[in-house]
Amino acid sequence: MPDQPPKPENPFSQVPVEITVSVGRARPRISDLLQLEKNAVLRLDKRVIDPVELYVGDKLIARGELIEQSGPDEGQLAVRLTEIADLGESLRP
Template sequence: MKLDEFSPEEGALPESIAEDKTAAELQPVFEVPVSISAVLGRASVSVAQLLQLGQGSILELDRKVGEAIDIYVNNRLVARGEVVIVDERLGVTMTEIIKDGDAAA
């Protein structure tokens, strides 16, 4: 269907575009690998400072304790969350989903 074939009076997208996808229809994308990163904070250091870091060194990040961390999927900010401990391992719980255009906040 071409864009000029449906008029504003019809009020909705053509049925073939508007229907929701079911989980079964999305099955082909379930195996697509994605990269997930949970960013605790960032720091900027010179190469000389980097070379001086060793075990036990402290690197100050740009975040405060308790501040939400950023969660990226394929280098795109998608959520914010909190660090949690699950069975003596670190994890992340999502507390906010980032919609398109809200990432600058």
């Protein structure tokens, strides 16, 4: 079988995208929002141990768990991916 030439790089592969990490949602009434003060607690629909969701735009791309970096990036939040969504052909070259 002859060597095949390498596939040309997809021109979009170097375009940066913004990923949004969703840790939970809240649905307060506007009247409740207007009463919020410093140190108020806004309860979310998820627990600390629940997975977070990663989105590009409104497309779910993965789930994971929040972790705290160590070493030179100590204290920085990060996400350890635990599940990759089936993207089909929508985001892949």
